[in-house]
Structure formats: structure tokens, C-alpha cells
Amino acid sequence: MQAILLDPPQMYAALDNVAYVKVNLHKSKVMLLSMMAGFFLSIGVQAFVCVTAPTTTPALTVLGAVVFSFCLIAIVLCGAELFTGNCMMLMAVFQGHVPVLDVVIDLCLVWFFNFIGTMIFAVMMYGTGVNGYYTELTGNGIRLCAMAAYKTHLNAWEMFFRGIFANFCVCSAVLLGVSSKSAIGKQFGIAWPLVVFIVCGFEHSVANMYTFAEATLLACDVKNHGYYWLNLTLCSIGNVFGAAILAVIYWWSYLRVNPDPTDASPKVAPYGKA
Numbered sequence: 001m002q003a004i005l006l007d008p009p010q011m012y013a014a015l016d017n018v019a020y021v022k023v024n025l026h027k028s029k030v031m032l033l034s035m036m037a038g039f040f041l042s043i044g045v046q047a048f049v050c051v052t053a054p055t056t057t058p059a060l061t062v063l064g065a066v067v068f069s070f071c072l073i074a075i076v077l078c079g080a081e082l083f084t085g086n087c088m089m090l091m092a093v094f095q096g097h098v099p100v101l102d103v104v105i106d107l108c109l110v111w112f113f114n115f116i117g118t119m120i121f122a123v124m125m126y127g128t129g130v131n132g133y134y135t136e137l138t139g140n141g142i143r144l145c146a147m148a149a150y151k152t153h154l155n156a157w158e159m160f161f162r163g164i165f166a167n168f169c170v171c172s173a174v175l176l177g178v179s180s181k182s183a184i185g186k187q188f189g190i191a192w193p194l195v196v197f198i199v200c201g202f203e204h205s206v207a208n209m210y211t212f213a214e215a216t217l218l219a220c221d222v223k224n225h226g227y228y229w230l231n232l233t234l235c236s237i238g239n240v241f242g243a244a245i246l247a248v249i250y251w252w253s254y255l256r257v258n259p260d261p262t263d264a265s266p267k268v269a270p271y272g273k274a
Contacts, residue, residue: 004180004181004182004185005179005180005181005185006178006179006180006181008250008253008254009254011175011178011179012091012250012251012254012255013254013255014178015088015091015092015175015178016091016092016095016097016255018178019088019089019091019092019093019097019098019103020092020097020098022081022086022089022106023089023098023099023102023103023106025081027109030081030106030109030110030113031109031113032113033079033080033081034080034081034082034083034109034110034112034113034114034116034117035113035114035116035117035120036075036078036080036081036117037075037080037081037082037083037110037114037117037206038113038114038115038116038117038118038119038120038121038206038209038210039117039118039120039121040070040071040072040074040075040078040080041071041075041082041114041117041118041204041206041207041209041210042071042117042118042121042122042125042209042210043070043071043121044067044068044069044070044071044072044207045068045071045207045210045211046125046130046140046210046214047064047067047068047070048064048065048067048068048198049064049131049140049143049144049147050130050140051063051064051067052064052143053139053140053142053143054139058199061198061199062195062199064198065194065195065197065198065199066191066195068194068198069173069190069191069192069194069195072085072170072173072174072177072190072194073177073186073187073190073191076174076177076186076190077183077186077187081110081113081114082110082114082206083107083110083111083114083205083206083236083239084166084167084170084171084204084205084206084239084242084243085170085171085174086106086107086110087107087167087171087239087240087242087243087244087247088171088174088175088243088246088247089103089106089107090103090243090244090247090248090251091247091250091251091255094247094248094251094252094255094256095251095255095256107240111205111206111236114206114209115206115209118206118209118210118213119209119213121210122210122213122214122216122217123213123217125214126214126217126218131144131214131218132218133218134217134218134219137218141218144211144214144215144218144220145215145218145220145221147211147215148211148212148214148215148220148221148228149220149221151203151208151211151212151231152221152227152228152230152231153227154203154231156230156234159203159230159231159234159235159238160234160235160237160238160241161238162201162202162203162235162238163202163203163204163205163234163235163236163237163238163239163241163242164238164239164241164242164245165197165200165202165242166197166202166203166204166235166238166239166242167204167238167239167240167241167242167243168242168243168245168246169193169194169196169197169200169202169242170193170194170197170204170239170242171242171243171246171247172193172246173189173190173191173192173193173194174190175246175250176189176190176192176193177189177190203231203235203238204235204239205232205235205236205239208228208231208232208235209232212225212228212231212232215228216228
């Protein structure tokens with residue numbers, strides 16, 4: 001009977017191979033799939049706003065977080081390129097299978113087109129009137145403006161450290177998603193780390209892209225707009241660090257070639273060799 005769950009060595013070897021595939025994607029595919037990831041993240045944030053607009057009670061926050069998890073489930077199962085998830089390619093860099101420059105280029109390209117995707121989605125969502133317009137906000141719009149204002153009033157170190165923990169959770173969700181071979185298993189594995197990330201109030205750079213874009217269109221609080229870029233910059237750096245924690249520890253534990261010549265344990269084969 002075929003196993004429905006990959007064990008850790010198999011899971012990290014699979015991620016190592018995924019990284020190799022990602023950096024070799026045609027750049028046009030990377031752009032389009034990155035925009036799609038921006039769309040998915042944006043609709044997840046908007047769904048969270050709609051659920052939590054009436055009140056910010058813990059119960060509704062958890063429910064909103066569960067609804068929000070749709071975005072990463074769609075990204076993983078449908079196939080899209082998300083900046084924060086792609087940071088796990090650092091594992092393949094440490095393994096020596098992917099050049100660091102290729103990963104840096106990929107992450108920059110994915111970040112930019114995640115941003116473009118969220119901008120396009122924000123304009124389209126503004127057109128629906130779900131959040132209201134800059135002349136008159138709905139309950140959703142008021143809630144979104146409050147979220148944007150809160151994020152801009154964080155201290156710089158808070159933005160950075162919340163970015164670390166946000167991507168620690170997101171990359172954990174990606175790992176759990178990869179570990180399962182069933183659709184339902186992937187969904188459960190992805191959803192719960194995202195619920196943790198949301199209820200703890202951590203900062204995800206791509207999710208914030210949509211929040212700030214829509215807040216700008218709604219003219220929520222123009223004096224805070226300069227802080228949007230500070231938040232995105234520090235959160236993005238923090239997101240990379242969050243992924244690096246997982247990448248370093250699990251690369252060292254499961255993928256690193258053991259230098260002990262007496263160790264007969266299996267090694268991960270280089271690409272092109274069995």
C-alpha cells in the first residue's frame with residue numbers, strides 16, 4: 001500500500017528538487033504565476049476582512065484565519081509562485097544544487113510580481129465597492145483601514161520580528177503541505193500554521209501589499225502612506241530570516257552530506273545522478 005505521507009528525509013529531498021525546478025522556470029511563467037499568487041493572497045486578506053469586520057472577537061479572528069488559509073491552499077495546490085514560500089529554496093542553496101544568485105533573482109522577480117498582482121487585485125476590488133469608496137467606507141473598509149493603520153504604527157523592530165515569525169509559520173505550512181500526498185491532507189497541513197500566524201498578529205509582506213494598496217485607494221490615512229514601504233521592507237527581510245531558520249536547521253539535519261566516511265546512511269544524489 002502506497003504511503004500517503006512523506007517522511008522527513010523524503011520531504012526535504014522533494015523540496016530540494018522543487019527549488020531546482022523553480023529557478024529553471026521560464027521567466028514569463030514566473031511573472032504570471034507570481035501575479036496569481038498575489039491574487040490569491042489578496043482574496044485571502046479580503047475574506048479575513050469581511051469575516052472580522054463586525055467585531056474583532058477571538059472567535060471571529062480564528063474563523064477569519066481559517067478562511068484566509070484558502071489563499072495558501074490555492075497557491076500550493078493550483079501552482080503559483082509566492083515570495084515567502086520560495087524563500088525555502090535557501091535549503092537547495094546550502095545543499096549546493098542551486099546557485100545563490102539564481103535564488104536571489106527569482107525571489108526579487110517573484111516579490112515584484114506578487115506586488116503587481118496585489119495592486120491589480122486591489123484596483124479591481126475597489127471597483128466592486130465591497131469596501132466602499134474613499135468618499136464613504138463600508139464596515140469592511142473601516143476594518144481594512146484600521147488594519148493598515150495598526151501595521152504602520154508598529155515599531156521597526158516589531159515589523160522585522162513579526163515578519164520572521166510570519167514566514168516561519170507560512171514555510172511550516174508549505175512543509176506540511178508537501179509532506180502529504182492527498183488533497184485533504186495538504187489542506188489541513190497548510191491551514192493550521194496560517195491560523196497560528198493570523199491569531200498571533202504576525203506580519204506577512206505579500207498580505208500587507210494588498211492591505212496597503214487597498215488602504216491607499218480608500219484614502220484611509222494619507223499621512224501613514226510613507227510607512228507602508230517601511231513595513232513592506234522590514235517584513236520582507238524578516239520573512240527571509242524566518243524561512244532561513246527552517247532551511248538551515250532542516251538542511252543540516254536531513255540533507256547535508258555527512259563528512260564521516262564510516263557513515264553508510266543514504267545521501268541525497270546530485271541532480272542528473274541516481
